[in-house]
Amino acid sequence: MVTDFDASRALLHREKLFEPFTVESTLPLREALSQNLIAEKDELLVVERGGQRLAFSEFQMIYHHIAQGELAREPYLVVY
Numbered sequence: 001m002v003t004d005f006d007a008s009r010a011l012l013h014r015e016k017l018f019e020p021f022t023v024e025s026t027l028p029l030r031e032a033l034s035q036n037l038i039a040e041k042d043e044l045l046v047v048e049r050g051g052q053r054l055a056f057s058e059f060q061m062i063y064h065h066i067a068q069g070e071l072a073r074e075p076y077l078v079v080y
Contacts, residue, residue: 021060023069029055047071047078056080 032038043058050072061067061080068077 018063018065020066020068021064023054023067026054045078045080047076049074049076 027035027037033040038044038057044055045058045061046053046055048054052072054069054071056067056078058080061078066077066079068075070076
């Protein structure tokens with residue numbers, strides 16, 4: 001059953017409830033592993049555009065909920 005969206009039931013806040021993660025630089029996965037920035041057992045969220053890939057740690061996304069940046073010269077927004 002589909003119902004219309006009732007905006008009066010939405011809980012909207014003016015203040016940020018969490019800080020979005022703006023991706024300004026990236027590392028190859030092997031380098032991130034060798035620097036202990038992520039562990040081999042970590043779950044990753046992988047996005048791809050135009051043959052380019054980015055991987056986000058599940059723990060990182062649980063904290064920030066939103067990652068944003070540019071991939072293949074196009075802006076992106078990942079929500080977890």
